[in-house]
Amino acid sequence: MPELPEVETVLRTLEPLILHRTITDVWRSRFPLHGQSPAPVRLRRALVGREITRLERRGKYLLLRVGTGGALIHLGMSGQLTAACSSDPHRPHTHFTAGLGAGMELRLVDPRRFGLVEPFEGSREPEAWHALGPDPITGEFTPTVLAAALARTRRAVKLALLDQKVVAGLGNIYVAESLFDAGIHPLRPGSSLTSAEVVRLHGAIDRILRQAIQHRGTSLSDYVDGRGVPGTHQLHLLVYGRSGEVCRCCQGIIRMLPMGGRSSCYCPNCQPVR
DNA sequence: CATCGGACCTGTTAGC
């Protein structure tokens, strides 16, 4: 579910609700997230009794900071991270909660359990946070950086853009939309792009992500922001999920091709193989 | 080393 625009929207809506609150207690379900979950004692030691000083985002990851230390959070495919009334009953598939006082609770609901809550102590954040490539809506992602990353791979550009080391935050939806916007076929090898195409692709990624953030993310089935409110960008998708429908640009038919176990929607007309 | 495929999960939907 959540790609960069969704995670950014969660950050913007959640941070004002939880900032400067002190975590009173934490709980996790007996089910593992992401294949494993930290021992409850590790979560407690890193979080309980500490004040939330900041919520940060990089790519699709969130970092909940409590002074020194905190927790790295990922929403996986189906995660919802919200601030709720602690008196509200837990919804099914609630896997992590943190009491915030004043009758409030931070909750992670994640049916598919691909999400992650990884506590850390001290100044060194978990490795996954440092392994990420440039975040595309800060200044670190430039056409030059993208060109360098694509030049050194023969992978299909679609797969390269899904690699979080190349650019952090894109997923299946926004890669499809960005490639369409740039007029580039998803199967083109990364190293085959001309510099003009890289510049176009970089601009497309920037534009698409900013639009999606303005629309507070894409809610296809279960994405909601930190208050539980869905986004509206699904109303603006031009290729993702539109296989068989008419291209709004050329009136051709949007096609889908299987790549790396998942599907890529594109317009054969607007995105020629060349 | 780079790259690909499968595994990890549950819920929803399409098709028989």
Next chain:
DNA sequence: TGCTAACAGGTCCGAT
């Protein structure tokens, strides 16, 4: 109507 299979926004790991 009811069952089964395919598919869904992500990431990691082992094999090639």
